[in-house]
Amino acid sequence: MNERMSMSAAQEIAAAACGYLTIDLGAISRNYLKLAEALAPAKAAAVVKADAYGLGARPVTEALYNAGCRDFFVAHFLEVAALKPLLPDDVVLYVLNGLQPGNELACAAAGVVPVLNSLDQLRRWSAAAHGLGKRLPAALQFDTGMSRLGFSPTEQVQLKSELADHELVDIRFIMSHLASADEAESEQNDQQQAEMQRIAHEFPGLPVCFANSNGIFLGQSYHGYMARPGIALYGGNPTASQTNPMETVVGLKIAVIQTRTIPAGTKVGYGATFVAPHEMRLATIAAGYADGLPRSLSDRGAVYFGDQRLPIIGRVSMDSMTVDISSLPVGAVTLGSLVEMIGSHQTLDDLAQAAGTISYEVLTSLGQRYERQYL
Ligand SMILES: *Cc1c(COP(=O)(O)O)cnc(C)c1O
Numbered sequence: 001m002n003e004r005m006s007m008s009a010a011q012e013i014a015a016a017a018c019g020y021l022t023i024d025l026g027a028i029s030r031n032y033l034k035l036a037e038a039l040a041p042a043k044a045a046a047v048v049k050a051d052a053y054g055l056g057a058r059p060v061t062e063a064l065y066n067a068g069c070r071d072f073f074v075a076h077f078l079e080v081a082a083l084k085p086l087l088p089d090d091v092v093l094y095v096l097n098g099l100q101p102g103n104e105l106a107c108a109a110a111g112v113v114p115v116l117n118s119l120d121q122l123r124r125w126s127a128a129a130h131g132l133g134k135r136l137p138a139a140l141q142f143d144t145g146m147s148r149l150g151f152s153p154t155e156q157v158q159l160k161s162e163l164a165d166h167e168l169v170d171i172r173f174i175m176s177h178l179a180s181a182d183e184a185e186s187e188q189n190d191q192q193q194a195e196m197q198r199i200a201h202e203f204p205g206l207p208v209c210f211a212n213s214n215g216i217f218l219g220q221s222y223h224g225y226m227a228r229p230g231i232a233l234y235g236g237n238p239t240a241s242q243t244n245p246m247e248t249v250v251g252l253k254i255a256v257i258q259t260r261t262i263p264a265g266t267k268v269g270y271g272a273t274f275v276a277p278h279e280m281r282l283a284t285i286a287a288g289y290a291d292g293l294p295r296s297l298s299d300r301g302a303v304y305f306g307d308q309r310l311p312i313i314g315r316v317s318m319d320s321m322t323v324d325i326s327s328l329p330v331g332a333v334t335l336g337s338l339v340e341m342i343g344s345h346q347t348l349d350d351l352a353q354a355a356g357t358i359s360y361e362v363l364t365s366l367g368q369r370y371e372r373q374y375l
Helices: 003-014 025-039 049-053 057-066 078-086 104-110 119-132 153-166 187-202 348-354 359-365
Strands: 019-023 071-074 092-095 113-116 136-141 169-175 250-262 280-285 302-305 308-313 321-324 338-342 371-374
Touching (some): 025 057, 049 057, 049 078, 049 359, 071 078, 078 092, 078 104, 119 136, 119 169, 153 187, 280 308, 338 348, 348 359
Parallel strands (some): 019 371, 071 092
Antiparallel strands (some): 019 250, 250 280, 250 338, 308 321
């Protein structure tokens, strides 16, 4: 690859953006197909909440639709508005966070499937169905050990006794969410699965929807009738300790906006947390914590130029950070050069780990200041 040519092209575009975020929609589609194949005969839905983990709900959902996905989960009803108008009628949208008071008629009008998380939500949905004189679809979520959302164990008894009264609520499936699926060895996975099986037995005839990305890789007994992968579609590693089976989706390159040489003893960045032990050459790059690059990368993360690791020096600022380019030949990195933040040398999971967080948080924080290139 002709580095010089690609850099001069980059120099022209870089004036407008702090960096380049490439999102490989083809890779998202192939990741979907891979999961769908692993799940068959169970179905693969797709979780596209939080703007498809920050990657753009519209293009991502369209790509997934073309790959055959018809079931999409968002977190809030608000997110339905962005998606619903652009999707064909054969798409089903589920709202994970449940049915909020006052939202019943809007939810019914939009034709979405709320995930009902409590008796109160079920009763309001049932009342809306009676008011409209028609059946309304829903999923029922049970809390099997996360204490976050879903019918509590005590509510289950009451639910069982009054379910027949809510005949206008068309229950598509029952679901629950795994708390420790990212640790394949965790006992909690088996405990939650056993609890889900007990619940399925209490409410016979209803399909089970259980696994997230990691849950799919815990084995077939977690697959149920439909799984709800999110991060694996976007290239995050859904296995605890194995090599990532998913294709890379995101690449991130940041533009260099200034270079300098500093003598020994010079302070770098807010709080002067770094003092040069010898003469150094530095580059300031055009993205910071406002662009989703955590401040916890200060003095510990790195970027890459070619195969060369360039340590982050001093604190990460809001809109920029400084990296050590002393190891590169003089002039190799200049104004407009692009350094790799996420790519073949540093995966999304590597970056998240360096920052002490998870790939989910990195993706959903990337923000709107990068030039986005959809492949
Ligand atoms: C976010 C979410 C998912 C997707 O999880 P991943 O780990 O990204 O696959 C699935 N189910 C529920 C209830 C969620 O909140």
